[in-house]
Amino acid sequence: MVFVIRRLLQALFLGLVMSALVFAGIFAVGNPVDILIDPDATQAERARLIAQLGLDRPFHEQYFIFLGNLLQGDFGNSFVYNRPALTLILERMPATLELAFAAIVIAVVLGIPLGVYAGLRHGTPGSQAVMAGSILGFSVPNFWQAIMLIMVFSVMLGWFPVSGRGEVGTFLGIRSSLFTLNGLHHIALPAINLAIGHLALVIRLARSGTREVQAQDFIRFARAKGLSEPRIVLVHLLRNILIPIVTLVGMSFGGLIAFAVVTETIFAWPGMGKLIIDSIRMLDRPVVVAYLIVIVVIFIILNLLVDLLYSLIDPRIRLDEARQ
Amino acid sequence: MSVTDTQPPAAAPLIPRAQPPERPAARIIRDFARSPLALFGLALLLVIVLAALLAPWITPQNPYDLRSLSIMDSRLAPGEVGFSGVSFWLGSDGQGRDMFSAILYGLRISLMVGLIACTSALLIGLTLGLVAAYFGGRTDTVIMRLVDLHLSFPPILVALILLAILGRGLENIIVALIIVQWATFARMARATALSERGREYVEAAQSLGLSRIRILFGHLLPNCLPPLMVLYTVEIASAIALEATLSFLGVGLPATQPSLGLLISNGFQFVLSGQYWISVFPGIALLLLIVAINLVGDRLRDVLNPRNIT
Amino acid sequence: MSLLQIDNLQTHFFTSAGVVKAVDGVSYAVDRGEVLAVVGESGSGKSVTGLSVMGLIDAPGRVVGGAIRFDGREIAGLPNAEMRKLRGARIAMIFQDPMMTLNPVLRIDTQMVETILAHRAMSRSEAWALSRDTLGRVGIPSPDERMRAYPHQFSGGMRQRVAIAIALLNKPDLIIADEPTTALDVTIQAQILHLMQGLVEEERTALVWITHDLSVVAGFADRVAVMYAGEIVEEARTDDLIAAPRHPYTRGLIGSVPSRNLRGRRLAQIPGGAPPALNRPEGCRFAPRCAFCTEGCERPQELRDKVRCWRAAELPEYAEALA
Numbered sequence: 037m038v039f040v041i042r043r044l045l046q047a048l049f050l051g052l053v054m055s056a057l058v059f060a061g062i063f064a065v066g067n068p069v070d071i072l073i074d075p076d077a078t079q080a081e082r083a084r085l086i087a088q089l090g091l092d093r094p095f096h097e098q099y100f101i102f103l104g105n106l107l108q109g110d111f112g113n114s115f116v117y118n119r120p121a122l123t124l125i126l127e128r129m130p131a132t133l134e135l136a137f138a139a140i141v142i143a144v145v146l147g148i149p150l151g152v153y154a155g156l157r158h159g160t161p162g163s164q165a166v167m168a169g170s171i172l173g174f175s176v177p178n179f180w181q182a183i184m185l186i187m188v189f190s191v192m193l194g195w196f197p198v199s200g201r202g203e204v205g206t207f208l209g210i211r212s213s214l215f216t217l218n219g220l221h222h223i224a225l226p227a228i229n230l231a232i233g234h235l236a237l238v239i240r241l242a243r244s245g246t247r248e249v250q251a252q253d254f255i256r257f258a259r260a261k262g263l264s265e266p267r268i269v270l271v272h273l274l275r276n277i278l279i280p281i282v283t284l285v286g287m288s289f290g291g292l293i294a295f296a297v298v299t300e301t302i303f304a305w306p307g308m309g310k311l312i313i314d315s316i317r318m319l320d321r322p323v324v325v326a327y328l329i330v331i332v333v334i335f336i337i338l339n340l341l342v343d344l345l346y347s348l349i350d351p352r353i354r355l356d357e358a359r360q
Numbered sequence: 361m362s363v364t365d366t367q368p369p370a371a372a373p374l375i376p377r378a379q380p381p382e383r384p385a386a387r388i389i390r391d392f393a394r395s396p397l398a399l400f401g402l403a404l405l406l407v408i409v410l411a412a413l414l415a416p417w418i419t420p421q422n423p424y425d426l427r428s429l430s431i432m433d434s435r436l437a438p439g440e441v442g443f444s445g446v447s448f449w450l451g452s453d454g455q456g457r458d459m460f461s462a463i464l465y466g467l468r469i470s471l472m473v474g475l476i477a478c479t480s481a482l483l484i485g486l487t488l489g490l491v492a493a494y495f496g497g498r499t500d501t502v503i504m505r506l507v508d509l510h511l512s513f514p515p516i517l518v519a520l521i522l523l524a525i526l527g528r529g530l531e532n533i534i535v536a537l538i539i540v541q542w543a544t545f546a547r548m549a550r551a552t553a554l555s556e557r558g559r560e561y562v563e564a565a566q567s568l569g570l571s572r573i574r575i576l577f578g579h580l581l582p583n584c585l586p587p588l589m590v591l592y593t594v595e596i597a598s599a600i601a602l603e604a605t606l607s608f609l610g611v612g613l614p615a616t617q618p619s620l621g622l623l624i625s626n627g628f629q630f631v632l633s634g635q636y637w638i639s640v641f642p643g644i645a646l647l648l649l650i651v652a653i654n655l656v657g658d659r660l661r662d663v664l665n666p667r668n669i670t
Numbered sequence: 671m672s673l674l675q676i677d678n679l680q681t682h683f684f685t686s687a688g689v690v691k692a693v694d695g696v697s698y699a700v701d702r703g704e705v706l707a708v709v710g711e712s713g714s715g716k717s718v719t720g721l722s723v724m725g726l727i728d729a730p731g732r733v734v735g736g737a738i739r740f741d742g743r744e745i746a747g748l749p750n751a752e753m754r755k756l757r758g759a760r761i762a763m764i765f766q767d768p769m770m771t772l773n774p775v776l777r778i779d780t781q782m783v784e785t786i787l788a789h790r791a792m793s794r795s796e797a798w799a800l801s802r803d804t805l806g807r808v809g810i811p812s813p814d815e816r817m818r819a820y821p822h823q824f825s826g827g828m829r830q831r832v833a834i835a836i837a838l839l840n841k842p843d844l845i846i847a848d849e850p851t852t853a854l855d856v857t858i859q860a861q862i863l864h865l866m867q868g869l870v871e872e873e874r875t876a877l878v879w880i881t882h883d884l885s886v887v888a889g890f891a892d893r894v895a896v897m898y899a900g901e902i903v904e905e906a907r908t909d910d911l912i913a914a915p916r917h918p919y920t921r922g923l924i925g926s927v928p929s930r931n932l933r934g935r936r937l938a939q940i941p942g943g944a945p946p947a948l949n950r951p952e953g954c955r956f957a958p959r960c961a962f963c964t965e966g967c968e969r970p971q972e973l974r975d976k977v978r979c980w981r982a983a984e985l986p987e988y989a990e991a992l993a
Binding site: 252253254256257258259260261262263264267271272275276 | 755765775784
């Protein structure tokens with residue numbers, strides 16, 4: 037418990053530092069006045085808008101106003117949409133989360149079996165093919181791979197829609213496009229695109245984990261006990277290689293949300309990532325800052341979740357916790 | 361780990377270790393050459409780098425000399441002969457630019473950005489990592505906290521934020537890449553230096569009364585280099601990929617510096633109408649470059665780490 | 671007919687450096703209620719012999735020749751599915767390092783119950799009860815609680831007891847114990863030996879006890895087979911072997927064990943090391959280290975009258991040599 041509280045405090049501090057850094061950085065370079073206000077506007081009109089947006093105050097005042105508002109859940113209004121920045125982001129968050137979730141599922145469901153296979157059948161052509169594929173998947177730049185997916189599966193074969201999110205269905209109170217056929221049809225390509233890099237990573241981890249665990253005495257002992265091969269692989273081996281994989285999956289969920297920027301831009305997926313790119317291009321400062329704060333919060337939550345998951349899988353960690 | 365390590369390690373303890381002493385460099389080259397895949401990667405890399413270096417002399421046109429472009433040649437399919445009688449082997453883009461020439465010029469920019477950014481990041485990271493490892497204490501804590509903070513965010517996010525702040529531009533993207541990458545090098549340098557610091561030769565140097573700086577750079581540094589070189593190789597690939605991604609998103613290089621990412625971005629709109637080559641060929645060039653670097657890096661990792669040799 | 675009879679077993683490893691003949695024509699037999707100790711230094715092939723019986727030789731290794739008869743049935747080269755029915759049910763194995771043989775992320779009860787359910791039609795709760803009782807039999811206090819513990823919550827000696835309990839679960843006819851006490855403290859070693867001795871007598875289990883430590887063997891094993899460089903060099907009843915070792919290697923082994931009667935003397939040692947498995951002498955494999963080596967030792971040696979030394983009969987009596 038002490039551990040959790042300490043982690044939370046650390047996280048809070050981190051959030052504060054990040055907010056200050058980002059605020060300072062954007063203030064220092066971009067000048068939203070030039071972007072937000074019509075160049076033909078009269079001097080009086082300009083002054084009025086600047087005052088309205090709070091852009092005339094000194095830097096530190098702007099930051100404290102901003103921080104105070106932040107604590108009240110007010111991240112400021114988007115200069116472009118003239119709506120609360122946080123609302124804009126939260127509206128788009130489900131689309132991004134479902135995309136990242138779908139990608140994780142693809143990476144894990146395909147990656148673990150392929151990696152374990154490559155580890156168990158080490159040196160065979162099948163294993164080498166899997167590893168060659170994973171090196172390729174690792175090397176192909178995400179954005180180009182997205183273009184290729186669109187070119188082959190949407191333009192040439194016509195199997196999947198080129199862009200956009202499909203119909204949204206409701207299940208157990210959650211609204212997601214994963215619950216409708218049309219939605220699944222739309223999410224398939226973007227999710228695959230987002231998944232491939234991580235799929236390659238999961239394969240590599242699962243393979244090296246398998247090879248390492250396979251050589252351990254307890255696997256040999258399990259064989260000596262006369263257990264069936266499926267039981268040895270699915271229970272004895274898998275439980276041991278899951279730890280690094282869970283870490284990777286947990287850590288990379290944040291990475292996926294970040295990388296969704298690319299996928300969302302190419303597939304015109306209406307998530308946070310596309311919003312942030314558009315906002316950066318248009319110097320929509322409140323949205324950029326709000327996005328970063330949201331991302332920091334997501335990262336902190338993810339890190340805590342990974343730690344908890346860890347202790348579920350590895351009893352030795354639970355013991356260490358108890359000792360503290 | 362690479363796909364080429366096919367020899368069985370199981371019976372290793374049974375075999376006596378009776379290898380004649382050999383110069384390390386010779387061993388590394390010999391071990392490296394044992395993998396055909398790695399040799400292929402190296403050859404590919406050399407070809408790409410040479411082509412990029414010699415671009416002004418081997419390309420049919422200078423794609424950024426507006427006088428040599430003709431709008432009549434725009435969006436020609438690969439192999440078509442243009443208005444001026446020149447063949448466009450990889451087709452042409454919306455402005456009648458020969459894709460082959462554009463790709464070679466794009467490679468120059470991509471390689472340059474990757475090399476400059478990565479080398480600077482290596483130097484900064486190496487120095488800070490060594491300093492952290494050697495001086496320890498508060499210096500170490502401060503540097504490593506910074507590194508941890510840094511590495512807990514995905515590179516693309518950090519780069520996006522920085523470019524959001526700095527704006528587009530060649531210098532800006534190099535700065536962003538350096539800031540993204542230095543922490544990786546610093547962590548690796550510190551970890552290796554820490555494991556080296558306890559060795560006898562460092563103690564020996566200390567007992568001889570050599571200065572700290574001398575020990576740091578004269579003794580610790582050379583021994584930390586092999587793992588860092590592997591990381592450097594691989595990080596060049598990721599720097600190039602990241603630059604291409606950022607340029608593709610329109611927050612990286614400006615249109616006056618057409619790297620591979622920008623070429624792909626320019627071609628994206630035409631993919632939907634079936635004019636694939638404007639996006640596909642620069643992408644293949646980028647992919648080949650990254651794969652070649654990764655193949656070499658993967659093998660270097662195996663070769664430089666004695667535990668991985670079967 | 672013995673319960674386990676190995677005849678001229680050959681297990682080779684096909685490595686990139688050459689063929690390693692880890693087991694090169696080994697024969698031994700062990701019967702119900704009997705303890706056979708297989709003694710040798712590391713690399714002598716004693717463990718590989720045991721693993722060959724279990725059918726647990728991994729690539730690049732393979733049993734290339736010889737016969738392994740278990741309870742009258744040839745089991746060398748049996749399909750893996752058939753072998754699996756024997757492993758853990760009729761033939762059990764215990765390994766050297768108790769820290770490594772139990773799966774660190776599974777509870778003890780999981781690891782015990784699965785062993786029963788792999789071989790017997792039994793309900794989960796019956797299997798659990800049987801596991802708990804067996805845990806009690808090997809001397810683990812409050813087995814009910816300990817069943818739900820994880821391996822890291824046990825000491826090394828206790829873990830080896832758990833491993834022994836797992837081996838006993840299905841009342842095997844044969845247990846192969848591969849250096850089960852080597853990783854343990856001396857006092858714990860004695861406890862485990864005592865435990866095994868009792869269990870074997872009770873159940874009339876045949877036991878193959880693989881060890882590099884001759885001092886463990888006395889008073890415990892009925893017979894001893896000494897292995898050197900992939901071969902058996904001498905086999906005898908334990909008392910005979912200790913009182914009157916015949917092969918020079920066995921003499922060396924016994925001479926290097928500290929004992930009360932030799933107080934004040936320098937401990938003997940065998941000079942040199944075992945020959946590399948890829949490059950063994952053509953003749954007697956022990957010749958380069960042998961104090962009695964003469965002309966004639968460059969010929970390959972055969973096992974004659976249970977000793978692999980052509981000069982065994984003419985060598986001075988061991989007792990005389992000591993004096």
